Amino acid sequence: MGARVTIVFAALAAIHTLTPTAQAADAFATPAVTINRADWRAAMDQLRSELNAAPEVAADFALTARRRSVAADDPRQRPALVQLNGVTSAIFTGIGRSPVPVLLPFDTTAYLAARRKGAIDPQALPRHQADFQTDLFDAGPSGYDAVFSLPTEATSGLPSRVFARPVEIQITGSVLTYDVADPAGGKGESVKALAAQYPDLRRFIREGYVRYAFTRFGVPYVVSIQCLDSAPRPRRLACREASPIAERFLKALRIAGGQPRRLPPEIAPAAIERPPAPDPDFTYRPAGDIVVNSGARGQSGRADLTAYSQIRYPLDAPAYVHSQSFGRRRASDKFDQPWSQYPWRDNFCEARSFNVGQCASGFGHQGQDIRPGACPVRRDGPEACDPWRQRVLAVRDGVVIRSTRQQAVTVQVNTGTEHIRFRYMHMNPSALDADGLLNGRSLREGQPIGVVSNYLDHPNGTTRHLHFDVQLFTRDGWIWVNPYMTLIAAYERLIGGRGHEIGTEMVSSSVAAPAITGTLPPAAGPQADAVHAPN
Structure with missing residues (x-):
């Protein structure tokens, strides 16, 4: 359980820190908040x-x-x-x-x-x-x-x-x-x-x-x-x-x-819910275990064990967290390739030109790349699956931050215990504009907001996947943190079973010589016609 902190009400400003929950065996950490x-x-x-x-x-x-x-x-x-x-x-x-x-x-x-x-x-x-x-x-x-x-x-x-x-x-x-x-x-x-x-x-x-x-x-x-x-x-x-x-x-x-509000007398970080029963299939590599030699400046990943929020997983199951820029891949871009399935692998600190303070090199990917599971044949009815229209979902109730023509959709959550943002990339901006995914729109958790696509400055600019990242408000502003453990816990709740972590020594790497799929320019301002985004 998390440490409880009593808020003392003073006449003037006072600061109180909420410490993260103690990490029991097989438990994920929760963030510390002031x-x-x-x-x-x-x-x-x-x-x-x-x-x-x-x-x-x-x-x-x-x-x-x-x-x-x-x-x-x-x-x-x-x-x-x-x-x-x-x-x-x-x-x-x-x-x-x-x-x-x-x-x-x-x-x-x-x-x-x-x-x-x-x-x-x-x-x-x-x-x-x-x-x-x-x-x-x-x-x-x-x-x-x-x-x-x-x-x-x-x-x-x-x-x-x-x-x-x-x-x-x-x-x-x-x-x-x-x-x-x-x-x-x-x-x-x-x-x-x-x-x-x-x-x-x-x-x-x-x-x-x-x-x-x-x-x-x-x-x-x-x-x-x-x-x-x-x-x-x-x-x-x-x-x-x-x-x-x-x-x-x-x-x-x-x-x-603005209006003064009385803070609650006690606040504690909520423990992240995880199903007790194991899932027979879902496996994942440890946080920070990125593809060998895929980190910027030769650095490895960062073992961030924090689940930053309890969310609905952004895709339907099955779905897979894997690198889109490093590792072995085949010429076709299908959803059922072996490298796109279990075990999952962290790609937060992979080499990119983006500044990411949480990565040892100071550069990284900012988030995680997710592929939807196989949908080789279109099915109709309640369990319909169109391989070109696999839906992307709101992970929480929140408010959209997005201007026209931008390819990034940010969902912001502002509650008494959280001030956090979730960003989605690679959906087609024209479709997002047509659907009214614009500044100020309210969303409900689980509400469809688009489909998995391959937009990166232009259609077919990347492989078909979803880039998903998390930003927290700090005294330095909104900072990117690794959503890997947050996604693992969300996926476990979605499939109703607990995943199994596979150590690096137990699984041989299936990567070929690492190679970035294209040279990416530095991140650009959101006002440009072609807004650059993480791969």
Whole structure:
């Protein structure tokens, strides 16, 4: 069982760590989590300061005790945050669900002044958002996430850029952060231009993003833009072009809402359920046991024994976790090849050009490649199986993060005990657009979201498989972790039987001379027509 931690409620910010469950024999570890208590007094002080810039607006808010001269039905008798949430929820749906103060590039005071005069034009909303457009806002028990974009025509005050598409900016604020073993964690450099506003701000480029991490009101926030740490290109956003946009975003952040929540007195990581009875067929190699010589810079895999979440497996059974870039394969691309079956094999730290801090080399695959099982003949009826339309399923209830034409579908989960993302790759973007798999859509666990395909910048760009990965929110932002054990446990629940780990000494390798199927360029920004993805 997991260690229980009692949350002590203090007047100001307090931090509490949830330790991972002790790992009994044949059990998987669970992640360690820190809960941060927001300092709402400090947040109210900042809100008061922002509103006082316009006295007529400040007068509409009861920022102090109730005044006897105010009528009983006057909205000014409601707490200021309740009033503010009531106004901004029309723009940022559910903003009051956030247990952390919501910082957004939104000039609350100017918007309220315009609203007071009846001069609100929905088409002119970006004028109150430093020209940023809202693509997604999602708040829940752990905090909030938002995605904004800056159109190409918004150039005022910014250096010229080569990148020819809108730039997407993400922000997350969370009471919950994961304590990931992270050699690269906590690094970065200060930004002089923002030091007065954000004294502890850290800027760094990591895992394909330029990130700005800071603490405000006792809570971690991270602003990030996916970019390429190289020379600018019209279809690949360079981090040197992204940085001025991120800094403009940071300068525009204001309090837009949120609501204090009482944390539960006890929280413990939930143990991952596994069937007690063994399955006669399902076998897997140990975590970190990647194909020999397949790691970047000659490094091996990482034995991460953590099951990060209890999920529904993303495909139907049977399905197989195996490398798509290393090992022996035949000319045809069928589903019933021996190398695609049991035992499963970890491929998280295989050589790729992606930065992955969890891998010893600093580079890796970011996730796991999964193939569906054999479906050689199309069958109709309740057990229908079309070999070209094997379904991909939502692993949890969650919210979609995805813009049009992007091939990545991210499902985000935000609960009182989890702030986690699951990403799917290689489905056809046109089909995803047609199905409405776009920012803000709610999904239910087990709901079909697409079919296994072979899209990589273009149709037939890779073998037919699903790339699946997991990201956790940390003080450095969203970090990729190995989903191998998470998938094993999910597959066991799907088939109703426990798998058997096969040691490396018991199984001879069936690989030929390792070879990557194509030279992959570095990860690119999500705004490009052809978004590069892990293989």
